[in-house]
Amino acid sequence: MCAMKLHFVASETETAREALVMLTERYGQSPWREADVVVALGGDGLMLSVMHQNRGLPVYGMNRGTIGFLMNDFADDDLPQRIREAEETVTNPLAMTAVTADGREYTALAINEVSLLRAGPQAAKLRITVNGRVRMEELVCDGALLCTPAGSTAYNYSANGPILPVGSDVLALTAIAAFRPRRWRGAILPRAAVVRFDVLEPEKRPVMADADSRGVDSVRSVEIRSEQSVRHRLLFDPGHGLEERLTREQFV
Secondary structure (H helix, E strand, C coil): CCCCCEEEEECCCHHHHHHHHHHHHHHCCCCHHHCCEEEEEECHHHHHHHHHHCCCCCEEEEECCCCCCCCECCCCCCHHHHHHCCEEEEECCEEEEEEECCCCEEEEEECCEEEEEECCCCCEEEEEEECCEEEEEEEEECEEEEECCCCCCCHHHHCCCCCCCCCCCEEEEEEECCCECCCCCCEEEECCCCEEEEEECCCCCCEEEEECCEEECCEEEEEEEECCCCCEEEEECCCCCHHHHHHHHCCC
């Protein structure tokens, strides 16, 4: 069997850097372009960063951070064998197109969610359009987000949104502290849906948009769709895949 070529990346924590030194000494460090698998050492923040940089190679994460929902347990023994036996999950990101008050357009990909958040003391006012049809004329809220199944346990879950099965062809639209309609919780939409948010009264009630921590200030409109042409490949130890983790999270 051919030797597996691994490319290791690590976050800046001491434990992650120590693991990087130990594992590269043991298994070698292949250049990114020549590697079979990327091994990420850190937490979910590092995993998201690696996924944004890499759009082809499978990524196997090991937890050396504080949050490791997307990571496997850390162990230095038999790493190539663990990777060979791992379960693969494929996810597609969201594509955001945001237009600002001065007419500039920004695009970004989000693996977890695209969120709109009020940027001033007053609540935001948003109009929601799905596939060209206005579904809500006015949502008064602290914000709203659209998330993928893989991201449904992140900010979405904290905002009382639903956890989505990883293999489902749906997205979750979740309100953040909705005031009118009061306690509106959001909607489940088909993955093919194109969702547009228009900011009402943007000068009085400024809003920012965020795609996996890539922020855009003073937005007037934000359009979001699932980007099927981009595939992220995640590897998990058998019995601990993303689907199992999403299910388990609901019974904590």
